[in-house]
Amino acid sequence: MLSLDLSTTKSGIAYWENNKYKESYVIDFSSVKDIDERVVNMSKMLINALNYFKPNIVYSEDSFKGKNPVVLKMLSRIHGVVMGWSLSHNTEYHFIMPSSWRKHIPDFPNGRGVKREVEKAFSIKYVTDNYGFIPKTDDESDAILIGESVVRMNGKK
Numbered sequence: 001m002l003s004l005d006l007s008t009t010k011s012g013i014a015y016w017e018n019n020k021y022k023e024s025y026v027i028d029f030s031s032v033k034d035i036d037e038r039v040v041n042m043s044k045m046l047i048n049a050l051n052y053f054k055p056n057i058v059y060s061e062d063s064f065k066g067k068n069p070v071v072l073k074m075l076s077r078i079h080g081v082v083m084g085w086s087l088s089h090n091t092e093y094h095f096i097m098p099s100s101w102r103k104h105i106p107d108f109p110n111g112r113g114v115k116r117e118v119e120k121a122f123s124i125k126y127v128t129d130n131y132g133f134i135p136k137t138d139d140e141s142d143a144i145l146i147g148e149s150v151v152r153m154n155g156k157k
Contacts, residue, residue, distance in 0.1 A: 002055040003147030004046075004082065005139045008038050008074045011046065012143030015053050019151045021131060026140045039074045043081040050085045058086050059150050061142065062095035096146060104149035 005012035014024040027045045029038045050058075060082060063075050079095075086093035102110040102119075105126065109118050120138040127141040128134050135141040 001057045001059065001147060001150065002050070002053055003143050003150060004058065004060040005142040005146060006042075006046075006060055006075065006078050006082070007139060008035060008042060008071060008078065010137055010139045011042060011078075012137065012139035012141070013046075013049050014140070014143040014147045015055075016147045016151070021144060021147065024135070024140050024144050026136050028137075035070065035074055039077055042078055046078065046082055047085055050082065050089075054089075055091060057092040057094070058082060059094050059096055059146055061101070061146055062097045096150070101146050101149035104152040105145050108145075 001016040003014045003016065009028070009030040011027045012024065013027065015022045027042060027049070029041050029045075032038045032041060060079060063072060063079065083093050085091070099110060102108040107122075108126070109122055123138050123141040123145055124135055127144050131144065135144070
């Protein structure tokens with residue numbers, strides 16, 4: 001399984017095998033200012049990751065209405081690339097809302113009024129404490145936690 005925290009600037013990728021975390025990393029195009037160029041670069045790197053890992057299931061954090069419609073549109077294109085790859089490779093592809101995956105992570109500060117900075121800090125600390133390394137960004141730690149939540153939800157089937 002691949003669990004993804006997709007973004008137009010930095011995307012987190014976590015690889016799971018038999019419900020066990022194996023590895024993760026971040027694709028970072030935050031230094032590229034042109035959003036169209038970032039989306040193309042991110043899409044190519046995500047396709048490379050999908051071709052490399054060849055998952056039989058992909059979970060991605062779902063997008064929801066944001067403040068910037070241009071960014072939401074570009075993020076939808078990135079989701080479309082991953083979904084298209086999944087469909088063309090007979091791979092299950094699922095979207096999962098942040099509020100849904102977060103409730104399966106013990107003590108995750110979730111809900112109205114919780115600031116994004118608090119969620120990011122918790123995500124990084126959780127991975128540091130439970131996976132034995134400091135993730136490069138919250139994108140990487142969120143990708144890991146998305147995968148862990150799926151494992152927890154499915155009862156380790």
